[in-house]
Amino acid sequence: MKYSKNSTTLAVIQGDITEFQGYAIVNPANTLLVMGGGVAGAIKKRAGEVVESEARKHAPVNIGKAIVTGAGKLKCKFIIHTPTVRYPGSPSSPEYVYKATRAALVKAKEIGIKSLAFPLMGAGVGGLKPEESIESMLRALHEAGEGLEVYLVIRDPETYRKVIEYLESSGWTKK
Numbered sequence: 049m050k051y052s053k054n055s056t057t058l059a060v061i062q063g064d065i066t067e068f069q070g071y072a073i074v075n076p077a078n079t080l081l082v083m084g085g086g087v088a089g090a091i092k093k094r095a096g097e098v099v100e101s102e103a104r105k106h107a108p109v110n111i112g113k114a115i116v117t118g119a120g121k122l123k124c125k126f127i128i129h130t131p132t133v134r135y136p137g138s139p140s141s142p143e144y145v146y147k148a149t150r151a152a153l154v155k156a157k158e159i160g161i162k163s164l165a166f167p168l169m170g171a172g173v174g175g176l177k178p179e180e181s182i183e184s185m186l187r188a189l190h191e192a193g194e195g196l197e198v199y200l201v202i203r204d205p206e207t208y209r210k211v212i213e214y215l216e217s218s219g220w221t222k223k
Contacts, residue, residue: 050223051215056190057223058198060215061165062208065201066094070163072126073119073201074152076170078138079131081107081115086173091127095120103129112147114155126161128152132170140174142184149188156196163197168207178210186218 050059065073065087075088081103083092092100102117106129109115114130130148132140149169156164171181182200189198202208216222 049212051220052223053218053220054190056186056193058186058189058200058215058220060200060202060208060211062203062205063201064090064203065165065167066090066122068165068199068201069123070165070197070199071124071161072116072128072156072164073122073124074149074164074166074169075103075127075129076132076140076148076167076172076174077103077109077129078133078136079108079110080104080135081109081129081131082136084136087167091122095122095127099127103127111144112151114148114151116155116159124165126159128155128161128164130155133174137173140170140176142170142176142180145170145174145176145181145184146188149185150192153188153192153196153198157192161196163199165199165201168200168202168211171207178207179214182211182214
C-alpha cells in the first residue's frame with residue numbers, strides 16, 4: 049500500500065526484504081558490520097558471505113554514516129549498510145534509527161539509486177517498538193527522501209498492521 053503526507057510517499061509491503069527487486073535494500077547494521085542476526089543475518093544468508101566480507105572492509109562505520117556493497121545473490125543491485133546499533137545485539141534508539149535512515153537516503157542519492165527498501169529499522173534486534181521506529185524513519189524520510197521511491201518491507205503481519213495503523217492515525221493518506 050502506498051501512503052503520502054505532504055510531498056512524501058512511502059510504499060508499505062508485507063514480505064521479505066531479501067526478495068526486493070529495486071535498486072537497493074538497507075541493512076540496519078552494527079558499527080562493526082558483522083552480519084550475524086536479525087535482518088543482517090537474513091541478508092547474509094540469502095546474499096552470500098561475499099556481502100559481509102565486502103562490508104567488513106569498511107568497518108567500523110559510525111552511526112549516522114552509510115556504506116554500499118554489491119548485493120551478492122539478491123535480486124537488487126546494492127545493499128546500503130547503515131548502523132542502528134553500536135555492537136552486535138546492543139540496543140538501538142529512536143535517534144540512532146533517525147540518523148541511520150537519513151544516512152541511507154543521502155547515500156542512495158549520492159550514488160544515483162532511485163528505489164530502495166528499508167526494513168523497520170531498530171525494531172528487531174535493536175528492541176524498539178514499531179511506532180518508535182517508524183516515527184524516526186518518517187522524520188528522516190521527510191528531510192532526505194525527496195525524489196526517491198522508498199519502500200518499507202515488513203515481514204511480521206502483526207508489526208505490519210501496527211505500522212499501517214500508525215501511518216493512518218498520523219495523517220498519512222492511502223494512495
